[in-house]
Amino acid sequence: MNDEREYQKRVLIATSLSYVIVILDTSIVNVALEPVAASLGSDIAGLQWVVNAYTLTFASLLLSGGALGDRIGAKTVYLAGLLVFACASALCGFAPDLQILVVARVLQGLGAALLVPCSLTLINHAFPVARQRASAIGMLAGCGGIAMAAGPLAGGLLTHLLGWRSIFLVNVPIALIGAWLTTRVDSVRPANSDKSMDVAGQLLAIVALGASVAVLIEGAKLGWQAATIRVGAVIALAGWVAFVLVEGKRKQPMLPLGFFRSPVFSASAFVSLISGLIFYGLFFLLSLYFQSARAWSPLQTGLAFLPLTVMVAIGSFASGALNRTYGAHRLVCAGFLLYALGFAGLVALADDAPYWRIALCFPAVGFAAGVISPAATAALMTAVDKARAGVGAGVLNASRQTGAAFGVAIFGALMSAIQPIDAGIRVAVYLATGLSLLGALVWSVALAVATRYAGSDAC
Structure with a gap:
């Protein structure tokens, strides 16, 4: 028993480190957007690509990362992902221009796509009991919450003291420590002996996601009626339609459409997408708002986000206990209602309100973001057979990262296309509030259907 607990602890530490750098790299970049723009010469569209090159690659390759881990071993793929992430972070730190920075961010997304689903697979195998697994996932999400909380402040401090390049270089030692710890984790036997990969599905996913985000980002700059758009x-x-058709016909698809017959699985993927869209979309918008409209420094911006990001960490750690007490049905619904309440209060942004009025809304948004992700993750992983855990984890994280990419693209487009800036902010806040209510409705209906007709005990 002690040996098992020691092993579980070792797995959890190793996987949590990887999740920390993935989330840290998402949040730490936002407070450095203005210095990056000044150093490399970039407009809002260029900054959107700096953020989205990472999240877009992450989202489009996550499914293949999970499937690859199921085929050749989660530990092997996880370790490769960490090393790729470390090298890409170094390239980001030394990028001489915007184009090289965007390419390096793509490579970071590749590394993250390999390691994140495999980290969940390692946890799934190390914690076979559902309740223990939910607690472990909650701890993993909690570490991500800490990284989210530390990201803006750490980014502000590093940018203020050492320049924006240091926010990428800080990932290198953390990734290397994580790689060393991973060598002490036992290998997981491949769950699927079929070594073939769904190349057609992967290419179509990249085309569909990339074209969708490119249209949203460039449409505001080129005009929505432009021939290119x-x-x-x-x-x-065409990419989305072809992707669904191809995945429906393949024997070993990258995205098994049969997963979506489960209401719990479908609802978990959907609410993860919505949560990622509204949270990261508003995070990007607020970062530009504080630095551009209010002329705050990166350090001031990082400090301004603390009431939001600290509550993400608290919500992530509290999610496991709240899930056991109230169930995922009530917890996720309550989270989205908190989202709606917090976003509704942010309408004050459009009126150039004092900071304290904005900060009052941050705890509700942060706590909601913290509790939703681990609750939806635990529900989805329970609904997936262990042999397909990597693919299931890939779907969940792909949904979240796809939402993040769309959020940055959509809210950035609103900020660029709707002037004056307070009008764009008001539309963005109304959109976030409406999507929050939609998320609560979809989750409630899906879980009710699962409980009534499938006898699901996932919650």
């Missing part, structure tokens, strides 16, 4: 929209739509 129209062609991009057609390519995006």
Whole structure:
């Protein structure tokens, strides 16, 4: 028993480190957007690509990362992902121009896509009991919450003291420590002996996601009626249709559409997408708002986000206990209602309100973001067979990262296209509030259907 607990502790430490750098790299970049723009010469669209090159690659390759881990071993793929992430972070730190920085961010997304789903697979195997697994996932999410909380402040401090390049270079030693710890984790036997990969599905996913986000980012700059944007929209739509058709016919698809027959699985993926969209979209918008409209420094911006990000960490750690006490059904619904309440209060942004009025809304948004992700993750992983845990984890994280990419693209487009800036902010806040209510409704209906007709005990 003690040996098992020691092993579980070792796995949890190793996987938590990887999750920390993935989340840290998402939140730490936002407070350095203005210095990056000044150093490399970039407009809002360029900054959107700096953020989205990472999240877009992360989202589009997550499914393949999970499937690859199921085929050749989660530990092997996880370790490769950490090393790729470390090298890419170093390249980001030394990037001479915007183009190289975006390419390096793509490589960071590749590394993250390999390691994140495999970290959940390692946890799934190390914690076979559902209740223990939920607690472990909650701890993992809690570490991510700490990284989210520390990211803006750490980014502000590093940028203030050492310049924006240091926010990427800080990932290198953390990743290398994580790689060393991973060598002490036992290998997990591949769950799927079929070594074939769904190349067609992967390429179509990249085309569909990339074209969709490109249209949203560039549409505000080039004009929504531009021929390039129209062609991009057609390519995006054709890519999504072809992706669904191809995945429905393959024997070993990258995205098994049969997973979505489970209401719990479908609802978990959907609410993860919505949560990522509204949280990261508003996070990007607020970062630009504080630094551009209010002329705050990166350090001031990082400090301004503390009431939001600290509550993400608290919510993540509290999610496991709240899930056991109240169940995922009530917890996720309550989280989205908190989202709606917090976002509704942020309408004050459009009126150039004092900071304290804005900060009053942050705890509700942060706590909601913290509790939703681990609750939805635990529910989804319970609904997936252990042999397909890597693919299941990939779907969940792909949903969240796809939402984040769309959020940055959509809210950035609103900020660029709707002037004056207070009008764009008001539309963005109303959109976030409406999507929050939609998330609560979809989750409630899906879980009710699962309980009534499938006898699901996932909650």
